[in-house]
Amino acid sequence: MTAIAIPGSELPQGAVPDRVELNGRAATADDLRCLALMNYGHFTSLRVEDGAVRGLDLHLDRLDKATRALLGVPLDPEFVRTRMRGALRGDAGTCAMRVTVFSKELRRDLPSASAAPDVLVSLSAARSGPSAPLRLKTFRYERAFPEIKHVATFPLYYHRRLAQLAGFDDAVFVSNAGCISEASIWNLGFLEGDTVVWPEAPMLDGVSMQLIRSGSRERGIATTTRRIAPDDLGRYHFAFLTNASCAVQPVASIDDVRFDANSAAIARLAACHDDHPPQAI
Numbered sequence: 001m002t003a004i005a006i007p008g009s010e011l012p013q014g015a016v017p018d019r020v021e022l023n024g025r026a027a028t029a030d031d032l033r034c035l036a037l038m039n040y041g042h043f044t045s046l047r048v049e050d051g052a053v054r055g056l057d058l059h060l061d062r063l064d065k066a067t068r069a070l071l072g073v074p075l076d077p078e079f080v081r082t083r084m085r086g087a088l089r090g091d092a093g094t095c096a097m098r099v100t101v102f103s104k105e106l107r108r109d110l111p112s113a114s115a116a117p118d119v120l121v122s123l124s125a126a127r128s129g130p131s132a133p134l135r136l137k138t139f140r141y142e143r144a145f146p147e148i149k150h151v152a153t154f155p156l157y158y159h160r161r162l163a164q165l166a167g168f169d170d171a172v173f174v175s176n177a178g179c180i181s182e183a184s185i186w187n188l189g190f191l192e193g194d195t196v197v198w199p200e201a202p203m204l205d206g207v208s209m210q211l212i213r214s215g216s217r218e219r220g221i222a223t224t225t226r227r228i229a230p231d232d233l234g235r236y237h238f239a240f241l242t243n244a245s246c247a248v249q250p251v252a253s254i255d256d257v258r259f260d261a262n263s264a265a266i267a268r269l270a271a272c273h274d275d276h277p278p279q280a281i
Contacts (some may be wrong), residue, residue, distance in 0.1 A: 003078070003149045004278050009168055009265055011188050015170075018122075018125070019087050019120075019123045019125050020120065020122045020123075020125055021083065021087045021119075021120070021121050021122075021123065021156075022085065022118060022120050022121075023083065023118055023119055024040055024083055026084070026087050027089055027120060028130075031118075031120075033119075033150070034102065034103075034104045035100070035102045035120070035144040036172075037153060038102075038106065038108055039103030039151055040070070040102060040106065040111070040151070041070070041100055041101055041103075041150070041151045042063070042067070042070055042096070042100070042102075042148055042150045042151060043098055043099060043100040043101065043149055043150075043151060044061055044062050044099050044149060045096065045097070045098050045214075045243070045244045046062055046098075046099070047095075047096060047097075047126060047220040047245065048088065048091065048094065048095050048123075048126075048281070049093075049094045049242050049278055050092050050278075050281055051085075051088060051090075051092065051129045051280060052278030052279055052281060053097075053278055053279060053281060054211060054257060054274070054276050054278050054279070055151040055207040055208070055210065055211050055276060055279075056159045056274070056278075056279035056280075056281065057213055057279060058207045058211075059099070059207055060077040060080060060081070060156050062103055062149065062207065063075050063077075063080060063099060064077065066101070066150070067101050067117050068077050068151065069148060070101075070148070071101075071103050071106070071114060071116075071117055072114035072115070072117045072152075073112070073115070073116065073117065073198075073244055073260055075101060075116050075119075078158045079119065079247045080099060080119055081122050081281055083099075083119045084097065084121055084281045085098065085281050086121075086125070086238040087113055087121040087122075087123055088281070090129045092171075094126040095124065095125065095126050096120065096122070096123070096124045096125065096126050096244075096245065097122070097123055098122045098124075099119065099120070099121055100122070100151065100240070101117050101118070101119055101120075101122035102117070102118055102120070102121075103115035103116060103117055103118055103124055104118050106249070109155070109215075122190030126245075127229070127246075128245070128246065130169070130246075130249060130253070133244050133249075133250040133251055133252035133259075133261050134169040134170055134241065134250075134252060135168045135170075135250055135251075135252050135253045136163070136168060136169065136170050136171065136172040136183060136251060136253065136254045136255075137162075137166055137168040137170075137171055137172070137232055137254075138171075138172050138173070138180075138254060138256060139159050139162070139163075139171050139172070139173055139174065140173075140174050140176075141155065141159060141171075141174070142175045142176045142181065142202055143155070143156075143182075143202070144151055145184070146181070146202045146204055146243075147173045147202075147204065147205065147221040148204075149204055153185075155182045156171075156185055157184065157206045158185040159171035159173070159184055160185075163184075167273055169209050170183055170184050170186075170241075171183060171184045172184075172188060172254055175201040175202055175233070176228060177196065177201070177227075177237070178229055178230075179199060179200065179201040179227045179229060180199045180201065180226055180228040180229070180230065180233070180254075181199055181201035181202060181248075182199070182201075182202045182204060183217070183241055184201040185243055186206075186208040186214070186237065186241035186242060186243045187203065187204070187208065187241065187242050187243065188240075188242075188251075189208040189209070189212070189239070189240050189241075189242065189269075190228070190236035190238065190239050191236060191239075191240075191262075192235060192236050192237070192239060193237075194221065194222060195221075195222040195223065195224060196212070196213070196216050196221060196222070196224070196235065196269070197223075197224055197225070197226055197228070198223070198224070198226075199225070199226070199227075199228050200223045200225045200226055200227045200228075201227070201228075206242065206243060206272060206273070207244065208242040208243055208244055208247055209242055210241060211247075211272070211276050212247070212248075212269055212272045212273045214276070215271070215274075215275040215276060216269075216272045218272075218273060218275060219271075219275070221268070222274065230254075230255070233254055233257040234257055236259065237259065237260050237262070238250070238259050238262045239251035239254065239259045239262050240265075240266070240269060241248075242273075243259075247269075247272045247274070248266050248269045248273065250265075263275065
């Protein structure tokens with residue numbers, strides 16, 4: 001089988017070549033057959049800068065917990081870090097990395113049986129956040145098992161598509177209980193005065209959100225979690241999205257509720273995120 005590896009002969013200076021490796025070797029189409037056909041696994045996305053990642057320990061903890069939940073076994077963090085370092089091959093620079101965990105041994109007729117994890121590491125060009133505040137459209141939707149960053153991403157991109165077809169940039173979800181939760185591939189936060197407010201709803205506890213939350217506490221910035229109904233959005237003057245690609249992405253509006261484009265708030269929240277030094281892989 002032909003290995004899946006994309007040469008980087010025309011990459012800009014400092015870029016890391018695209019690669020896809022499974023358990024430390026170039027992945028083949030046959031390696032990925034199980035993942036493609038069963039679509040059962042989980043992942044984490046990271047921004048790598050010169051071989052280091054902010055919140056690396058949180059990413060590894062996420063992978064271990066989800067592996068225990070989906071495959072019934074722990075995931076050795078040193079094995080994962082070795083695979084991550086191997087995929088980088090010592091290249092300096094900035095890139096986007098995705099670590100996906102699944103099992104080629106998993107039996108579709110007996111998913112209750114424990115199965116040894118396989119670790120897929122993919123590298124691609126680092127993504128930058130949008131240049132302008134985003135306009136979001138609400139949808140009544142709640143992810144299945146939202147605490148797990150699983151590979152069943154179809155509903156996320158489909159709702160983003162519906163939002164864009166309706167003239168918006170992205171989707172934000174309203175839980176079954178009628179509360180704002182998360183966006184398509186983002187966590188969502190708000191400012192009420194100087195207080196950072198996170199939605200209280202079923203959602204992924206994102207790594208970037210955790211970094212901002214802990215950085216806020218360390219800087220003495222008030223932080224709280226609250227149930228937020230769509231009708232409550234008008235009480236907040238600033239809204240933002242956060243994920244591994246963009247620590248703080250301002251929001252222009254949610255439906256017909258508009259928010260300030262506050263550069264000082266963006267800088268303050270970004271500093272809370274960046275207070276956590278990158279950890280060497």
